[in-house]
Amino acid sequence: MTPGPRPEPGDFEIARDATYYRASDALRERIDASLDEEGRARRRPMLRRGLALAAAFVAVGVMSWNLALLQASPSRDEMFAREVLAAHVRSLMSPGRQYDVESSDQHTVKPWFAGKLDFTPPVRDLAADGYPLAGGRLDYVDGRTVAELTYRRRLHAVSLFVWPESRDPDSAAKSRTLNGYSLATWRKGGVRFWAVTDAAPAELSRFVELLEAG
Amino acid sequence: MGRHSDFAPSVMPHLDAAFNLARWLTRNDHDAEDVVQEAFVRAYRFFDSLKDSDARPWLLAIVRNTAYTWLRKNRPADVVPLDDTSLIPEDMPTLGHSAPSDSNPEVVLLQSANRKLVNQALEDLPVPFREVLVMRELEDMSYKEIAAVAEIPIGTVMSRLSRGRELLRQALELRLRRAS
Numbered sequence: 001m002t003p004g005p006r007p008e009p010g011d012f013e014i015a016r017d018a019t020y021y022r023a024s025d026a027l028r029e030r031i032d033a034s035l036d037e038e039g040r041a042r043r044r045p046m047l048r049r050g051l052a053l054a055a056a057f058v059a060v061g062v063m064s065w066n067l068a069l070l071q072a073s074p075s076r077d078e079m080f081a082r083e084v085l086a087a088h089v090r091s092l093m094s095p096g097r098q099y100d101v102e103s104s105d106q107h108t109v110k111p112w113f114a115g116k117l118d119f120t121p122p123v124r125d126l127a128a129d130g131y132p133l134a135g136g137r138l139d140y141v142d143g144r145t146v147a148e149l150t151y152r153r154r155l156h157a158v159s160l161f162v163w164p165e166s167r168d169p170d171s172a173a174k175s176r177t178l179n180g181y182s183l184a185t186w187r188k189g190g191v192r193f194w195a196v197t198d199a200a201p202a203e204l205s206r207f208v209e210l211l212e213a214g
Numbered sequence: 215m216g217r218h219s220d221f222a223p224s225v226m227p228h229l230d231a232a233f234n235l236a237r238w239l240t241r242n243d244h245d246a247e248d249v250v251q252e253a254f255v256r257a258y259r260f261f262d263s264l265k266d267s268d269a270r271p272w273l274l275a276i277v278r279n280t281a282y283t284w285l286r287k288n289r290p291a292d293v294v295p296l297d298d299t300s301l302i303p304e305d306m307p308t309l310g311h312s313a314p315s316d317s318n319p320e321v322v323l324l325q326s327a328n329r330k331l332v333n334q335a336l337e338d339l340p341v342p343f344r345e346v347l348v349m350r351e352l353e354d355m356s357y358k359e360i361a362a363v364a365e366i367p368i369g370t371v372m373s374r375l376s377r378g379r380e381l382l383r384q385a386l387e388l389r390l391r392r393a394s
Contacts, residue, residue, distance in 0.1 A: 012386060014351035014379075017332035023233035027247045031229070031254045035221070038258050104287060155255055 087139040088159040088196040099135030109136045121147035121162040129210050156199035166190040173208045184208045221261050224269045232277045238348045239281040241337050253280040271359045296342040335385040343378030
C-alpha cells in the first residue's frame with residue numbers, strides 16, 4: 001500500500017484550509033431583535049422619517065412652543081425640555097454632525113471644548129458601566145452655547161447637555177418623558193445637566209445615578 | 215415604510231458572509247458579533263442606498279466600515295494605512311494547488327494541523343491583505359466587488375492578493391520549520 005501524498009509546506013489552499021465562520025443562532029436573534037426595535041423607532045413620527053420632515057416638525061414644534069409661551073407661559077423647565085429634545089433630535093438627524101469631536105476618551109473630548117465655551121464641562125467616560133462616551137459637540141440652548149456630550153447605551157444615544165448655572169443651589173434629578181423620549185435634569189456644583197435619550201426611562205435613571213454619584 | 219419590508223429577504227441571507235468578514239477582521243467571536251449587529255442596524259437605516267445593486271457587497275462594505283471603526287478604537291495598530299507602492303508585483307508561482315484528499319489517517323491529521331496553521335497565519339496577516347484574501351478565497355468575490363468593498367482600485371486588489379498569498383506562504387513555512 002502506497003502512502004498518500006503528504007501535504008507539504010506551502011501546499012495550502014485558503015478556501016479549503018481557512019475556517020469560514022458562520023453566524024450563531026444567538027447573533028441571528030440579536031439582530032432580529034435590534035431590527036424590530038429600529039422598525040419601531042422608524043415608525044415614531046419625529047424620528048428618521050426623512051430629515052426634512054423631521055426638521056420641519058422640530059421647527060414647527062419650537063415655533064408653536066414660542067407661540068404657546070406668549071399665551072400660557074409654562075415653566076422654564078418645560079421650555080428647556082423642549083429645547084434640549086430638539087437639540088438631541090437635531091444631532092441624531094445629521095450623520096456628519098452628530099459629533100464635532102468623536103472620541104471615547106474623556107481626555108480628548110474635554111480639552112476640545114476649551115476655548116469654545118466660557119466654562120469647562122465635566123466629562124466622564126462611563127464605559128465600565130455600559131454607557132461609553134462617544135463624542136461631544138456644541139449646541140445652542142436658551143440663547144447660549146452649551147456643551148453636548150453623547151454617550152451610547154447599546155444602540156441608543158444619550159445626549160447630555162451641560163451649562164453653568166452658578167447662582168443656584170444643587171437640585172436632585174427630575175425626570176419626565178416628552179414625545180416618547182426620556183429626559184432628566186439636575187443641578188450640581190453650579191452646573192445644569194439635561195439628559196435626553198430614546199432609550200427606556202430606566203436606562204436614563206441609571207445614567208443619571210452614575211453621574212450624580214461621580 | 216415600503217421598502218423596509220424587503221430588508222430581511224434581501225440582506226439576511228448574507229449574515230454568514232457578514233459574520234465571516236467581521237470575524238476575520240476582529241479575530242474573535244464576541245467582537246465580531248457586536249460589529250455585525252451594529253452593521254445590520256446601519257444597513258437597515260441606509261437600506262434606501264442599496265437600490266437595485268447586489269446586497270452582498272453593499273452589506274460587506276458596511277460591515278467593513280463598522281469593523282474599521284471598531285479597530286481604530288480598540289486596535290489602532292491594526293489599521294495603519296498600507297503603502298501600496300511598496301507592493302511590487304512579483305511573478306509568483308500559483309500557490310495553493312490542492313492536495314488530493316486522502317483517508318490515510320496520517321494525512322487527515324496533517325490536514326487538520328494544516329487548517330490550524332493556515333488559520334493562524336491568515337489571522338496574523340496585516341488587515342489589508344487579510345481582508346482581500348478572505349473576500350476572494352472564502353467569499354469567492356470578483357476583483358471588482360472586492361475593489362468596491364475595500365475602496366481600492368482593482369489593480370491594488372490584485373497586487374494585495376498576490377502579496378498576501380506570498381506573505382501567507384512565508385509565514386506558513388516559518389511556522390512549519392519552527393514546529394519541526
